[in-house]
Amino acid sequence: MQILTPQVFWAQRHGEIFLRVELSDASDVDISLQGHNTLQFRAQGHGAKGDNQYEFNLEFLEPVKPEIHQKLTQRQVDIKIRKRDERWWERLTLREKKPLFLAPDFDRWLDESDAEMELQAKEKINKISVESRVRKDPYISLKKGYLFMYNLVQFLGFSWIFVNMTVRLFILGQDSFYDTFHTTADMMYFCQMMAVLEVVNPLLGLVKTGFFPAMIQVAGRNVILFVIFGCLDEMQNKAVVFYVFYLWSSIEIFRYPFYMLACIGTDWKPLTWLRYSLWIPLYPLGVVAEAVAVIQSLPIFDETRLFSVPLPSALGHSLSFSYTLQLYLVVMFLGLFINFRHLYKQRQRRYRSRKRKVH
Numbered sequence: 526m527q528i529l530t531p532q533v534f535w536a537q538r539h540g541e542i543f544l545r546v547e548l549s550d551a552s553d554v555d556i557s558l559q560g561h562n563t564l565q566f567r568a569q570g571h572g573a574k575g576d577n578q579y580e581f582n583l584e585f586l587e588p589v590k591p592e593i594h595q596k597l598t599q600r601q602v603d604i605k606i607r608k609r610d611e612r613w614w615e616r617l618t619l620r621e622k623k624p625l626f627l628a629p630d631f632d633r634w635l636d637e638s639d640a641e642m643e644l645q646a647k648e649k650i651n652k653i654s655v656e657s658r659v660r661k662d663p664y665i666s667l668k669k670g671y672l673f674m675y676n677l678v679q680f681l682g683f684s685w686i687f688v689n690m691t692v693r694l695f696i697l698g699q700d701s702f703y704d705t706f707h708t709t710a711d712m713m714y715f716c717q718m719m720a721v722l723e724v725v726n727p728l729l730g731l732v733k734t735g736f737f738p739a740m741i742q743v744a745g746r747n748v749i750l751f752v753i754f755g756c757l758d759e760m761q762n763k764a765v766v767f768y769v770f771y772l773w774s775s776i777e778i779f780r781y782p783f784y785m786l787a788c789i790g791t792d793w794k795p796l797t798w799l800r801y802s803l804w805i806p807l808y809p810l811g812v813v814a815e816a817v818a819v820i821q822s823l824p825i826f827d828e829t830r831l832f833s834v835p836l837p838s839a840l841g842h843s844l845s846f847s848y849t850l851q852l853y854l855v856v857m858f859l860g861l862f863i864n865f866r867h868l869y870k871q872r873q874r875r876y877r878s879r880k881r882k883v884h
């Protein structure tokens with residue numbers, strides 16, 4: 526009996542090679558791998574030269590995995606082989622000259638970029654099916670509803686402060702600086718008391734925010750609001766109150782709507798950009814304004830002896846609270862550094878992951 530070569534069609538993906546051997550009613554099929562990259566095929570069947578023994582050898586461009594999947598049908602033999610390293614091959618065989626019996630399988634043929642897209646689509650489908658298998662949190666809507674309402678209330682509060690201050694600035698000019706506290710403090714008290722929830726939320730696992738940055742933020746602002754401005758009447762009509770409140774509210778009127786949209790799974794690019802960029806000038810300015818407020822309050826605490834710690838008579842009368850505040854000034858700049866770094870990382874993470882999604 527004559528030994529002949531069948532017609533073989535091939536195609537590839539990043540991880541696999543497909544061979545279609547044109548042999549009908551094949552029997553005694555023997556497919557084996559020699560070494561890491563040579564496929565040997567032998568079978569009895571009906572090919573181009575009628576009923577015969579057909580065989581071929583293929584030395585692949587790169588090593589392949591030892592397991593070979595084969596499927597016999599009445600018309601052909603399908604072979605699937607996995608590449609050892611998942612990458613695109615520029616050709617099938619080690620030898621540049623293509624064997625005469627080998628041709629592209631146009632039914633399966635994809636070029637590299639199409640195969641890449643097919644791979645990504647498969648990965649996406651896998652991800653969706655894994656996600657749908659992960660058990661859904663039964664309280665998710667309740668949590669989202671609570672966060673949405675919290676963010677809405679904060680947004681309305683800070684917007685009221687911001688609009689009120691802006692309108693008064695336009696009408697009264699610099700004169701508006703001096704009664705900022707009396708016109709907006711109640712709302713600021715309300716918003717900043719509510720902001721304590723921003724420390725509680727990460728502790729309850731409701732948001733991914735780090736506990737420590739949120740604590741620095743809330744505690745830092747509340748010291749200024751409740752201790753420096755709230756307890757010292759002399760501070761309340763100073764221009765610095767205007768700068769502090771204006772800087773705080775300028776970021777919050779963008780941050781809270783950003784969170785609200787996040788709660789309903791929406792991302793509005795200009796708002797996201799403002800949330801992740803405005804802090805760059807505003808945060809240092811805010812801390813500088815707060816530092817000015819602390820420095821201005823030092824002589825007042827010395828004079829009024831408010832919160833001073835009584836000392837044994839041998840050591841003097843009492844220790845002024847201004848010493849604690851001088852220490853706090855140092856802590857404040859440390860806090861600025863920690864949160865600036867945190868916000869910088871958040872910005873990097875946001876824009877790096879967005880870029881990856883686009884390509």
Ligand SMILES: CCCCCCCCCCCCC/C=C/C(=O)SCCNC(=O)CCNC(=O)[C@H](O)C(C)(C)COP(=O)(O)OP(=O)(O)OC[C@H]1O[C@@H](n2cnc3c(N)ncnc32)[C@H](O)[C@@H]1OP(=O)(O)O
Nearest residue numbers: 732733734738739744745776784787804807808811857860
């Ligand atoms: C005795 C006391 C001692 C204290 C010592 C303290 C020292 C204090 C020094 C510092 C003083 C600071 C004073 C403050 C000044 C100012 O504010 S100046 C004005 C400018 N300010 C700012 O720009 C800061 C604004 N604040 C913040 O950005 C936050 O408070 C933050 C904690 C600093 C950082 O935010 P973070 O939440 O970590 O980042 P995000 O990327 O926004 O969120 C992470 C993910 O979590 C989701 N999320 C967060 N909160 C919510 C929410 N309320 N609702 C819904 N979702 C939320 C968010 O969507 C993110 O999710 P993913 O996108 O899926 O990751």
